[in-house]
Amino acid sequence: MPNTAEILVDTLIAWDVRVIFGLPGDGINGIMEALRTRQDKIRFVQVRHEESAAFMATAYAKWTGKLGVCLATSGPGGTHLLTGLYDAKLDQAPVLAITGMQFHDLIETFTQQDVDLTRVFNDVAIFNTQVTDAAHMENVAGLACRSALAGRGVSHLSIASDVQEQASAKRSPRNLPRHTPERWFEGDKRPDEAQLALAADILNTASKVAILAGRGALHAQAELERTAELLAAPVAKALLGKAVLPDDHPHVMGGIGILGSLTSQEIMEECEALLIVGSTFPYIEYYPKPGKARGVQIDRNAQRIGLRHPVEAGLVGDAAITLQLLNERLKPKQNRSFLDNAQQSLQRWRKMMAEAESRDDVPLKPQRVVKAFGDRMPANSILASDSGQNTELAARHIDIKAGQDFAVSGSLASMACGLPYAIAGGIAFPGRPVFAVVGDGGMAMQLGEFSTAVRYKIPLKLLVIKNNMLNQIAWEQMMFLGNPQFACELQPIDFALAAEAMGGIGYSVTRPEDVDGVLDAAFAAEGPVIIEAVVDAYET
Known part of the structure; x- marks a missing residue:
């Protein structure tokens, strides 16, 4: 019969996890053994500091769109993860953190490394639990993966070192075996039709439309490019959206904010409507002043709509699907002077940058x-x-x-x-x-x-x-x-x-x-x- 650690690792493999970033420690020996015996299916990447393991898991999730996983031992090993995990929380990256604990019957007895990591992780994690035994692990390992992916945030499992090596225990009568599928389900995230019609009306009516694109638009490059062309709209990019469109694209005016270009600030000041796609760029002072530009925002997370700028039309949905539906309702702009002027401004900005670079x-x-x-x-x-x-x-x-x-x-x-x-x-x-x-x-x-x-x-x-x-x-x-x-x-x-x-x-x-x-x-x-x-x- 598989033990708790083996159930955990087998579940991760079933969820298509192929790499774990971490550092061995005596609080996770059971998990390390389960990883050792499954090296042909899942890779352990040894780091030099647990903070780096969490950063790597977060970055892996950002680079791939898949679940990032990090592993740390009890006590300080777990606390070292926190900075990297807050990076995942704030940038909405799906990450699973796994930590060890002291022996289960020595918890809260002032033993060595007696840190209740579930309490420590309460703020950073959207799913956070201490695993009690192998039967419990069967339920929560997949749930932790699903929660991180669904909530685009951090899940945390903490397992006592002796519990990791315990074989499947007698389960409660209500906990039927194999009652949870190891699969991820997600809808196509279509926006509300009425809001879609309102958004199209706002963007079609405005003569000067600017676009702010962030990381949420990375998978919607073709659709975003079409939107910008239809609206004759200059595009400013939030830092996390730097790769949304190439920097030499004719609609791209550089970054926004203190790290951005003068042109991007000009289009924010002059636009009549602002379309925000997959971004909650945090510096409110760089957006159009409230009341200056009508707002349309696309985001998967309804909580993020209207977070930085007054929004009249909130499109809660996947960026690619939403832009495709929006594009069907947009009328090509005949007057392209707003884009033309922005392009001329960008040429002046680039000349100034070239002088500094030479x-x-x-x-x-x-x-x-x-x-x-x-x-x-x-x-x-x-x-x-x-x-x-x-x-x-x-x-x-x-x-x-x-x-x-x-x-x-x-x-x-x-x-x-x-x-x-x-x-x-x-x-x-x-x-x-x-x-x-x-x-x-x-x-x-x-x-x-x-x-x-x-x-x-x-x-x-x-x-x-x-x-x-x-x-x-x-x-x-x-x-x-x-x-x-x-x-x-x-x-x-x-x-x-x-x-x-x-x-x-x-x-x-x-x-x-x-x-x-x-x-x-x-x-x-x-x-x-x-x-x-x-x-x-x-x-x-």
């Missing part, structure tokens, strides 16, 4: 190296960034092309996410080249995880923007508050040498005339590579 100043300007890095990325690349000044550099100075993917910690905006995200991309899509732009502050937090990239032979090119400064925080202290920067300087780390120490390859570049040669060598190298770019600490 400067030969010393110290080296980060825009130059980031632009050169992005230009070398092949068409099927995966790109991750971290949180900080490096995010702005990736958002503004790397043009995403058709076929490329991008991800980052969005609403949580956590540092130390970039490297785990990149590794997860390499695990999810073997053979695709992987790239990341990170800062020296975030990189230092999970530096050891580069050895995970080496261990699993991830084809990673990692650009570290090294200014020995928490640059974005220093800038905010000075520009937002008018204070001198304080406590933002960082002790220098030789990241190129660290790469070599972990079995990878390291390069360093300090001067503009060396950028092309160093990047050419780094991109030609096999295996994980760190490119350390030593840049001007005061460049914003």
Whole structure:
């Protein structure tokens, strides 16, 4: 008879889980044994810190649309997962977290690692339970998977170490065996017809329509492109939606907000109607002022409709299906001057960006190296960034092309996410080249995880923007508050040498005339590579 841990792992396999990110520990020995004996069906990816396991599970869910799974031992192993799991919660990524516990009869006795992780996870998880025995696991393992996928959030199972190895126990008379299917059911998420008609009327009536697209539109690229063409609408992209349409698309005006373009702000200020597709971009001040533009929003989650901007027509449904139905009701705009003017503005913005990207100043300007890095990325690349000044550099100075993917910690905006995200991309899509732009502050937090990239032979090119400064925080202290920067300087780390120490390859570049040669060598190298770019600490 299978034990509790074996039932768990077999259920995950039945739910098409093919990889688990985690770190072994004595609180999960039973689960690790179940994974060892099923290596031909499910892969365990060993990380160097549980926070990275949660980030990788979240990123895996974002990259693939499938369930991400992470595993940690009892006590501190479980608490280390929390930051990555909050990333999943805030960005609506389906993730299952599995944690161990102390022996079941020593819970709440002040024993070693006596942390009630179900209580700790109450806020982050939409499904959260302690598994009592094997019969209970038969019921809740599949339910945890279903809940994470249905709610697009975090599920959590915590299992005492001795319970993991217990064989199927006598079940209660009402708990019939095999009464739950290990399958996922989902409807086609069609919007309300009356709201659809209202949305079409609003968009057809307005002469200047702008579109804001987010991660929820990633699977609706063709439909979104058609909508933009019918409405002659310029498109601004939220950061998580950077890969929705290529940056060189004639309707794309760049990102929105502090990381975006001036053109995107102009279209928000001038539009008469705003169509929001799969985004709840959090900075309300960058939307049209209330009362200025009529609002239409498409989102799978009714709770998100009208969250940032007054909405008259709320279309609760799948973005691709909803846009297809909406397009059937839209009339092609004859006056395309709003789009034409936006395109001219974008040309001026791009010229200004090009000037920053071509400067030969010393110290080296980060825009130059980031632009050169992005230009070398092949068409099927995966790109991750971290949180900080490096995010702005990736958002503004790397043009995403058709076929490329991008991800980052969005609403949580956590540092130390970039490297785990990149590794997860390499695990999810073997053979695709992987790239990341990170800062020296975030990189230092999970530096050891580069050895995970080496261990699993991830084809990673990692650009570290090294200014020995928490640059974005220093800038905010000075520009937002008018204070001198304080406590933002960082002790220098030789990241190129660290790469070599972990079995990878390291390069360093300090001067503009060396950028092309160093990047050419780094991109030609096999295996994980760190490119350390030593840049001007005061460049914003």
